[in-house]
Amino acid sequence: MNPIACTGHGLCADLLPELVGLDEWGYPMLDGAPVPGELMALARRAVRLCPTLALRLEPAAPGAGRRRPAAGSDWRVMP
Amino acid sequence: MSGIAHAGQPLAVPAVVGPSMLWYITRATGIVALVLLTGTVMLGVIGTARAASQRWPRIVTASLHQNLGLTAAALVGVHVVTTVLDPFAPIGLVSAFIPFSSPYRPLWLSLGTVAFDLLLAVLVTSLLRDRLSHRAWQAVHLLVYACWPAALWHGLGTGTDSRLPWVLAIDLACMAAVAWAAWWRLSLAASPAVRGTGLTALAVLPVLTAAFVIEGPLRPGWALRAGTPPALLGRAPATAADGSGTSGGAGRAAVRLVNARFTGTVTVTAGPGEHRRTVTITGRTVVAPAERIAIVLHGAPSGGGVSLTDGTVRIGGAGAPAWSGPVVALAGADLVASVSGPGGRRQARFTLAISGRSVTGTVSLLTGGE
Amino acid sequence: MASHAGRAVATEAALAAGAAARRAARAGITSRLTAGWHEAGGPATLREHLQRYGPLPQPGRNRALIDAVTAAGLTGRGGAGFPTGIKMRAVASRRGPAVVVANGMESEPASEKDKALLARAPHLVLDGAVLAASAVGADSVHVCLPRGRRRLAEAVEDAVAERERAGLDPVAIAVRALPHWYVSSEESALVHWLNGGEAKPTAVPPRPYEKGVGQRPTLVDNVETLAHVALIGRYGPAWFRRAGLPDAPGTMLVTVAGAVRAPGVYEIEAGTRVGDILAMSGMAVDAGPVLVGGYFGTWHHAEEVAGVPMAPGPLRAIGASPGTGALFPLPADCCGLAETARVLAWLAGQGAGQCGPCVFGLPAIADDFAQLAAGRPKGPVLDRLDRRLGQVGGRGACRHPDGAVRLARSALSAFAADVRSHLSRRACLAAWRGQPRQGVLPVPRPAGDGEWL
Numbered sequence: 065m066n067p068i069a070c071t072g073h074g075l076c077a078d079l080l081p082e083l084v085g086l087d088e089w090g091y092p093m094l095d096g097a098p099v100p101g102e103l104m105a106l107a108r109r110a111v112r113l114c115p116t117l118a119l120r121l122e123p124a125a126p127g128a129g130r131r132r133p134a135a136g137s138d139w140r141v142m143p
Numbered sequence: 144m145s146g147i148a149h150a151g152q153p154l155a156v157p158a159v160v161g162p163s164m165l166w167y168i169t170r171a172t173g174i175v176a177l178v179l180l181t182g183t184v185m186l187g188v189i190g191t192a193r194a195a196s197q198r199w200p201r202i203v204t205a206s207l208h209q210n211l212g213l214t215a216a217a218l219v220g221v222h223v224v225t226t227v228l229d230p231f232a233p234i235g236l237v238s239a240f241i242p243f244s245s246p247y248r249p250l251w252l253s254l255g256t257v258a259f260d261l262l263l264a265v266l267v268t269s270l271l272r273d274r275l276s277h278r279a280w281q282a283v284h285l286l287v288y289a290c291w292p293a294a295l296w297h298g299l300g301t302g303t304d305s306r307l308p309w310v311l312a313i314d315l316a317c318m319a320a321v322a323w324a325a326w327w328r329l330s331l332a333a334s335p336a337v338r339g340t341g342l343t344a345l346a347v348l349p350v351l352t353a354a355f356v357i358e359g360p361l362r363p364g365w366a367l368r369a370g371t372p373p374a375l376l377g378r379a380p381a382t383a384a385d386g387s388g389t390s391g392g393a394g395r396a397a398v399r400l401v402n403a404r405f406t407g408t409v410t411v412t413a414g415p416g417e418h419r420r421t422v423t424i425t426g427r428t429v430v431a432p433a434e435r436i437a438i439v440l441h442g443a444p445s446g447g448g449v450s451l452t453d454g455t456v457r458i459g460g461a462g463a464p465a466w467s468g469p470v471v472a473l474a475g476a477d478l479v480a481s482v483s484g485p486g487g488r489r490q491a492r493f494t495l496a497i498s499g500r501s502v503t504g505t506v507s508l509l510t511g512g513e
Numbered sequence: 514m515a516s517h518a519g520r521a522v523a524t525e526a527a528l529a530a531g532a533a534a535r536r537a538a539r540a541g542i543t544s545r546l547t548a549g550w551h552e553a554g555g556p557a558t559l560r561e562h563l564q565r566y567g568p569l570p571q572p573g574r575n576r577a578l579i580d581a582v583t584a585a586g587l588t589g590r591g592g593a594g595f596p597t598g599i600k601m602r603a604v605a606s607r608r609g610p611a612v613v614v615a616n617g618m619e620s621e622p623a624s625e626k627d628k629a630l631l632a633r634a635p636h637l638v639l640d641g642a643v644l645a646a647s648a649v650g651a652d653s654v655h656v657c658l659p660r661g662r663r664r665l666a667e668a669v670e671d672a673v674a675e676r677e678r679a680g681l682d683p684v685a686i687a688v689r690a691l692p693h694w695y696v697s698s699e700e701s702a703l704v705h706w707l708n709g710g711e712a713k714p715t716a717v718p719p720r721p722y723e724k725g726v727g728q729r730p731t732l733v734d735n736v737e738t739l740a741h742v743a744l745i746g747r748y749g750p751a752w753f754r755r756a757g758l759p760d761a762p763g764t765m766l767v768t769v770a771g772a773v774r775a776p777g778v779y780e781i782e783a784g785t786r787v788g789d790i791l792a793m794s795g796m797a798v799d800a801g802p803v804l805v806g807g808y809f810g811t812w813h814h815a816e817e818v819a820g821v822p823m824a825p826g827p828l829r830a831i832g833a834s835p836g837t838g839a840l841f842p843l844p845a846d847c848c849g850l851a852e853t854a855r856v857l858a859w860l861a862g863q864g865a866g867q868c869g870p871c872v873f874g875l876p877a878i879a880d881d882f883a884q885l886a887a888g889r890p891k892g893p894v895l896d897r898l899d900r901r902l903g904q905v906g907g908r909g910a911c912r913h914p915d916g917a918v919r920l921a922r923s924a925l926s927a928f929a930a931d932v933r934s935h936l937s938r939r940a941c942l943a944a945w946r947g948q949p950r951q952g953v954l955p956v957p958r959p960a961g962d963g964e965w966l
Contacts, residue, residue: 067868067910068715069277073193075201087904091869113205115190116277 065094069118074108076119147451163474163504165229174313177298179215181317183208184291188324192331209269216266223259230475232371248371251300254293261290291321292348299356306360314356400458400508404429405436407502411449415441420449424495424502434458436506438478438493440470455482458489458508466491467507482508526596543756543764546740550633556668559675562636569640569681570746578648578746579605585750586762587742591616591698591735592809592837595827597742600732603722604649608731611651612679614707614733615642615685615725617658617669618691618698621807622955623839625737626766629778631658631665634740635672639686641739644746645802646684649732653685656736660690693809695863699911700733702865713865714911737766758784761824767838771953772800772845781823788819791842797886801843802927804954806836808856811923812849815842834924844953850931854882859956860917864909865883871914874905878921888935895932898925 080103084122085093099107099121111119186208195201223239226232234252238245240260242253254445268275268283299314322345331343407426414421424438440454451473459465468482478493495504538566548565549557557565583598604611615638619627623670631638642654656673658666666688673686689707697712704725706712725731734742741763745753754762761783770776774795781790787805802812811833821827828834843849861875881898884890897919906918925932 067870067908070869072869073201073206078200078202087870087874088901089869091872091873091908093904093908109202109206113202113209115205117272 066118069116071116071118073115075113075115076110079106079113083107084110095107105142149183163229163231163472165225165354169222169225169229172218172225173298174310176215176218177209177294177317178313179218180291180294181320183212183215183289184321185324186211187287188328191328212266212269216262219259219262224240231503248301251297255297255301258290258293258297261286261293265290288325296352296355299352299360311356318349318352400428400434400506402505402507403434404503404505405434409497409499409502410500418443422449422451422454426502428506434465434506436493438470454480456482456493458482458491458506459484476504515598537612543780543782545744545756545764545780546630546634546637546737546766547778553633556631556633556635556672559636559672559679559681564636566637566640566744567747570644576605576648578644578742579661581745581750582742583695585745585753586760587738587745587753588761589735589823590741590765590808590837591853592621592738597734597738600722600734601649604651604730607723609729610650611646611730611732612726613642613646613649613651613654614703614721614731615639615654615656615736615739616698616700616703616733617656618693618703618738619659619837620695620698621809621837621839622957623768623770623807623841623958624803624837625768625770626767626778626838628662628665633671635669636676637740637743638736639669639672639676639682640687640743640746641734641741642686643682643684643732645732645739645742651731651732653687655726656686656688657690657691657707659693659697661693666690681907694865695860696865696911696913701911703733704731713867714913735773736809756782758822758824760826761822765823765835765838767823767840769794769840770955771804771841771843772797784822784824784827784938786819786825787840788815788820790823790840791815791819796842797845799845799949801845801847801849804839804841804843805833807839808860808920809912810836810839811836811919811954812843812853814927841954847953848886848931849924849928850882850935851886852952853920853928854879854886855952855956856954857882857917857921860913860920864913865911868914870905870908874901875914875917877901878905878917882921882924885932885935888938895925895936917954 070091072092073085074090074092076092077084077086082103083094083097083099087093107121111117111121188205190201190204190208193201195204226234227236229241232245232247234245234247238252238256240256242256243249244256245252264283265287268280272280295314295318316447325341325345329338329345332338332341405426405428407424409422409424411418412421412423420442422440422442423437426436427433428436435456435458438454439456440449440451442449442451442453444450454470454473456470456478457467459467466482466484468480468488468491470478470480472479476494476496478495480491480493482489482491490509492507492509493504495502508509523925549561553561563569579598579601582601583596585598587597588594589597589600591927612863617627617631617638619625638656639654642656646652646654656669658669660666665712670688673688676682676686691697691703691706691713694712696714697706700721701714707717707726721731721733723730725733757763763783764780765783767779767781768777769779769790773791774797776794779790779793781793787803791803796815800815802814803818804810804812805818807830813831813833817831818833820832821831823835823838825835843852857875857879861879864871864875866872878898878901881890881894881901884894885898902918902922906915908914
């Protein structure tokens with residue numbers, strides 16, 4: 065998920081409560097775990113329906129789809 | 144007095160055509176597309192307002208918005224294609240994209256063209272959404288607030304059926320729905336400048352639309368004032384379907400005609416009334432038993448010919464007309480009448496070829512199954 | 514180690530000329546960057562600089578410098594501690610002309626070292642930048658400074674003009690003034706601003722070393738790091754390694770403030786024990802816990818940290834990091850919770866405002882802390898804090914919320930006694946000794962739009 069694009073609409077949590085939780089301000093919390101096969105179709109819909117296109121599916125391992133956690137998370141504040 | 148046709152040319156010149164199936168499809172898809180677009184806009188606004196309930200979650204709004212929008216776009220596509228293909232009005236493919244390129248009601252048609260162009264832009268950017276920046280996509284998507292009113296006014300101005308009560312009711316309902324949605328969306332908008340202009344537009348536009356409708360389509364003669372090319376003004380009334388023929392006398396055996404050839408003569412006389420002409424075609428079918436054919440058409444002089452507005456048809460023997468009724472459609476060399484006689488109501492179809500003062504053609508008397 | 518630190522204070526004052534400095538440098542005494550700072554009233558001129566350190570090594574597209582920096586084991590002095598040689602190699606290995614950015618923003622309010630370095634020895638920084646530019650194949654250097662510090666920018670611009678007159682550098686140096694937010698000193702924020710955007714971090718790859726300023730490979734280095742590069746280029750990696758530890762070679766600048774008699778910027782050998790540094794600056798005997806590493810650092814009890822070398826490895830073992838080398842022992846009459854609450858509130862306002870969890874979470878955490886510090890908790894504040902501190906980190910485009918969370922957690926642990934007394938008796942231990950002094954941790958004055966002077 066691109067944390068800058070996300071504005072907390074929460075459609076992803078509606079579609080995939082098994083994978084996406086919401087914090088107290090309505091922003092999604094993703095654990096980066098691979099998406100199980102039976103939820104893949106729902107995951108694709110969530111990516112398509114996100115109003116700001118903040119969500120992305122990334123392959124975790126060959127043949128598996130994975131929800132990506134906060135993008136750019138290894139950047140430093142003080143270089 | 145000039146004849147209604149030049150030698151060897153069909154009745155279609157000068158451009159006496161009537162509505163065909165394509166014209167009906169155009170009008171129907173136009174109205175339904177407007178309704179669907181209204182629904183799409185409302186769902187979009189509900190999505191922006193992040194409104195949801197237990198039984199109506201955000202995804203339903205989002206999904207429905209996308210699907211309804213696609214359906215509306217598809218219907219608009221059919222609407223445009225049938226309009227372009229339909230030979231009644233001189234609207235070509237270019238006019239679907241470039242405004243003011245058709246002589247048919249230029250202003251009102253161009254509103255539709257503009258609405259179509261905007262809709263295409265929104266559709267394409269939405270389909271290619273993952274290649275665009277969010278801001279770019281959003282900027283184009285906002286154009287739908289210009290597209291919808293254009294579509295509405297296009298419908299009011301060009302719509303053949305604008306003055307029909309149920310169509311007006313639909314238009315009014317759509318306008319009320321979008322006005323409410325826009326008002327709600329504006330009340331959520333951040334900047335006061337946007338709110339101010341939006342609310343002003345929201346107050347002014349419906350009033351303007353109402354004024355336009357009352358002064359425009361609802362007053363007779365709108366078609367001419369809207370810019371319909373004069374040649375088309377005489378098309379036969381499309382919706383009048385109740386024939387006026389009497390079933391006439393008793394007991395003739397049911398007439399059966401399928402593509403029966405006939406020959407006859409054509410005369411043009413003045414009247415009834417000022418600036419009116421009557422075109423009379425009388426003839427007989429060639430193959431026995433010979434049926435009499437009488438077609439009487441009225442109209443006004445136009446250019447070198449007559450612009451026809453209505454007529455009646457009679458098929459049958461002397462004395463007791465077997466089948467008669469009004470002409471309901473005139474397209475090119477084809478004429479369709481709704482006739483009644485023994486056995487109920489039938490459709491009579493003629494093709495006519497006029498050469499000088501003589502007429503040849505075919506006639507069919509159809510039931511539903513033929 | 515303690516003797517080195519002691520000698521640093523004593524001998525620094527004795528150094529004056531270049532030859533003496535080189536002798537002292539060979540002896541491994543820590544006045545490499547800071548030579549002559551005490552005596553000078555302002556920045557060293559070009560002539561003084563060249564006299565002190567010797568001529569600038571011949572620049573050229575040479576791998577030799579990158580190899581030397583790698584062999585020297587220099588790590589970034591801007592807080593992240595990334596190996597500089599690896600960064601330089603990454604930029605050099607990409608095709609096309611590169612760009613060098615010298616990061617002098619120093620957005621950490623508790624740190625003064627970069628300002629001091631630029632004010633006293635700008636040519637060291639510029640030397641390093643130019644040498645790095647030649648080594649990675651860059652044709653331009655941008656020195657980024659906060660736009661509120663007009664005099665500092667002028668001093669650096671004067672130094673650049675001196676070098677231009679002497680025809681010293683083969684690359685163009687531009688001094689740029691950026692809006693000063695806490696987040697604007699982050700690498701991607703600098704690059705974003707130089708590319709014409711806002712001075713805020715970006716979440717989308719590519720990283721600066723791949724495509725930075727003008728889509729060119731960009732080397733972003735802290736000004737102190739570049740100063741070390743300038744000296745490694747002159748004296749070599751072996752010389753550099755004569756100071757410090759094998760794992761943490763060289764010297765570093767630290768800022769000491771708070772409950773100390775002689776606050777200021779010191780140059781120490783990396784690995785000097787924290788206790789020795791604090792003793793060197795005259796820490797008060799009754800000082801409270803020490804904030805190690807600035808506002809994204811952690812609070813530690815003095816006993817816990819006294820024997821720990823000031824180096825990434827040993828500090829990580831106690832959950833700390835050198836950061837930008839700021840050390841702040843809390844004065845005895847101050848309340849650590851109140852100070853932390855102030856800092857958290859400021860940090861909450863210094864976010865880029867781009868990501869929800871930070872925009873909403875940090876102010877909520879700061880508010881909870883303020884309640885705690887005031888002894889007026891609304892509801893189960895510790896539970897709330899625990900939950901929020903767990904949720905806010907790692908969900909943003911940059912590490913800003915993570916740093917604030919780290920600070921908050923360490924405060925709760927180091928000032929646990931205060932937490933208990935605030936919650937039960939509504940006052941802290943400092944208050945028992947008298948009215949707690951407020952506002953010792955520097956929180957900058959706002960200058961509109963979140964910027965500060």
